[in-house]
Amino acid sequence: MRAFLTFGFILSILPLVVAQSAFSAGNNPEKVVLQNYTLAQCIEYAINHSLSVANSQADLEIAKAQIGITRADGLPQINAGSSMAHNYKLTVAFVPAQFVNPNAPAGEFVALPFQPPFQGNAAVSASQMIFDATWFLGLRAATVYAQLAERNLTRSKVEIAEAVTKAYYGLLIAQERMKLIDANVQRVEALLNETKAMYANGFVEKMDVDRLEVNFNNLKTEKQRVARLIEMSKSFLKFQMGLQQTDEITLGETLQQINPDALLLQAQAQDSFDYRQRPEYSILETQRELNILAIKRDKLGYLPRLSATFQYGGLTGPSNGSDLFKFSRWNGFGNVGITLSIPIFDGMRRHYLIQRSRLELIKTENTMLNLRRSIDLEQQQAQTALANALDNLNTQRKNMELAAEVARISRIKYKEGVGSNLEVINAENDYKQAETSYYNALYEALIAKVDLDKAKGRLLK
Numbered sequence: 336m337r338a339f340l341t342f343g344f345i346l347s348i349l350p351l352v353v354a355q356s357a358f359s360a361g362n363n364p365e366k367v368v369l370q371n372y373t374l375a376q377c378i379e380y381a382i383n384h385s386l387s388v389a390n391s392q393a394d395l396e397i398a399k400a401q402i403g404i405t406r407a408d409g410l411p412q413i414n415a416g417s418s419m420a421h422n423y424k425l426t427v428a429f430v431p432a433q434f435v436n437p438n439a440p441a442g443e444f445v446a447l448p449f450q451p452p453f454q455g456n457a458a459v460s461a462s463q464m465i466f467d468a469t470w471f472l473g474l475r476a477a478t479v480y481a482q483l484a485e486r487n488l489t490r491s492k493v494e495i496a497e498a499v500t501k502a503y504y505g506l507l508i509a510q511e512r513m514k515l516i517d518a519n520v521q522r523v524e525a526l527l528n529e530t531k532a533m534y535a536n537g538f539v540e541k542m543d544v545d546r547l548e549v550n551f552n553n554l555k556t557e558k559q560r561v562a563r564l565i566e567m568s569k570s571f572l573k574f575q576m577g578l579q580q581t582d583e584i585t586l587g588e589t590l591q592q593i594n595p596d597a598l599l600l601q602a603q604a605q606d607s608f609d610y611r612q613r614p615e616y617s618i619l620e621t622q623r624e625l626n627i628l629a630i631k632r633d634k635l636g637y638l639p640r641l642s643a644t645f646q647y648g649g650l651t652g653p654s655n656g657s658d659l660f661k662f663s664r665w666n667g668f669g670n671v672g673i674t675l676s677i678p679i680f681d682g683m684r685r686h687y688l689i690q691r692s693r694l695e696l697i698k699t700e701n702t703m704l705n706l707r708r709s710i711d712l713e714q715q716q717a718q719t720a721l722a723n724a725l726d727n728l729n730t731q732r733k734n735m736e737l738a739a740e741v742a743r744i745s746r747i748k749y750k751e752g753v754g755s756n757l758e759v760i761n762a763e764n765d766y767k768q769a770e771t772s773y774y775n776a777l778y779e780a781l782i783a784k785v786d787l788d789k790a791k792g793r794l795l796k
Contacts, residue, residue, distance in 0.1 A: 367578060371587030374503050377576055378795075381499045382492050384577035391488040398481035405477040409470050417457035419659055425450050451652030455659045458648025458668075465642055465673075468635035476628045483621040489795075490614035496794050497785060498575040503586070504781045506568040511590050512774050513565060516558045519770075523551050523763060526746060530756070543756035550760050557767070595781060599725055602784040608714075610707055612792030619703045626696035633689040639677040646670050710790065717787035724780035731773040738762070738769035 369380065382388050425448040432439035435447070464470060527547045533539045570580055578584065610616040647669035651659060658664055678685075745762040748754025788794045 367582040369578075369582070369584040371585055373587045374500060374593070376587070377503055377572070377584075378496045378499050381495045381576040385491070385495050386577070388488065388491045388495060391484070391491040395481065395484040395488050398477070398484040402474070402477040402481060405470070405473050409464050409467075409474070411461055411463045413459070413461045415457075415459045417455075419455045420453070421656060422450055422452055422454065425452065452654050453652065453656050453659055455651045455665070456648060458646055460644070460646040462645070462674075463643045464640075467640045467642075468638045469632050472628060472632045472635060476625060476632070479621060479624050479628065483618060483625065486614055486618045486621055490618065493614055493789065493794050495575070497789055499572070500785050500794075501782055502568065502572040502575045504785075505778065506565065506572050506586060507588070507590055507593070508774050508778045508781075509561060509565045509568045510586070512770070513558070513561050515770050516554065516561055519763070519767060520551070520554050520558060523547065523554055526749075526759065527551050529750070539756065546756055546760050550763060554767070590777075595777060599721070599728075599780055599784055602721060602787050603718075603725075606791070606793075608791055610710060613706075613710060614792070616703065616706055616710065619699060619706060623696065623699045623703065626692060626699050629692040630689060630696065633685055633692055636685050636688075637678055639675055641676075642674045644670075644672045644674055714787070714790040717783065717790040721780065721783040721787050724776065724783040728773075728776040728780045731769070731776040735766070735769040735773040738766040742766040 369376075372380070427446040428449050429444040429446055431441075432443040432445045433441065435445055439445075527544070530539055530544050530547050534541060534544050569584065573580060573582060573584060576584075611620065647667070649662075649665040649667045651665045653659060653661075653664060742759075742762040742765070745754055745759045749756060749759045785794070
């Protein structure tokens, strides 16, 4: 049943595969040819060309840049600036008239400009943080965030490896089935030719020839179906590897070379397991550390902040605009100082920030507990599925061997005249069905092995 579901899934993604090909062909017309690629090479290629992995890699670089940004906040901040203005409409101030004319009556005011027609200033300022507890914690949090991005990158690689491995095994098995069908076609074709010769000599009836011809035609149809399955499996592999559908790839391994029996037995071996081997769990661990740092950051916000400042510049206010550039008329100024900021009351804002961060920590810890339970169940299910798949594989292997022997004996009996043509056809059909069942069982066992490796966090090892 699982094999049919897999086949259906391949059919369902074909429109996506074709769409990807149509879209990408215009952007990247260069054809890629990959010859004799092993599973490891396919995984490596997919990781190097996966957009999801590329995005995760970009997130990691962004996190590293954030470390630099946070570090820069603790370094000296130096700025320079200058401004020049023409006060075409001067601002006036009202002063007692007696300041200008002692004979003016008391209580009278006059409007006088207290602003030069032109103004210029230029200054260099610098500040240096001396103490800010949240900065040191922020630097640590930025480093942890980079670890989080790195573990997200690992998770993306694991997901790509899983998808490529399953697609690779599917194509391998489809190609192996084609080899057996070719052998079946050759065998039945030879038997059909022999039967035709016997019919021409009057030893068998026309019905015997017709039966074999029907069986031969069915085999040819089956061969065409498997050929299409190979093409679909190859398209699926290209899709998972990030290739265009116009690209070419040939596999460099066969089922015999990868030795599936050894792989399946190795997957059953019991080994030590740490939840940190699963990238999903390590991501949550990192998130938990970020939650703890957030609580500390909010608490440290109650501490004072201390910084040093420096400023030096010049001012000028001539009546003529051309004098703005006569630096001899500029008056210098400068100052140094220390700024101390002490939080006193923020309307309970920081209290609620701490409360929110603690609740976020509780949520992360609950998620970690739930994930541990989920991983335990996933491993148990994967181990059970693999054990069942191996039992089924052994049964189907024996059935295929028995069916092959029955078909061989029935052909011998028929040639010697002690067996019927119908017996041969039934034996050949049973053998073909046994082969199909065996390779379906082998595919299910290999997929169960991949699922168990993923559950134990050893897919990329």
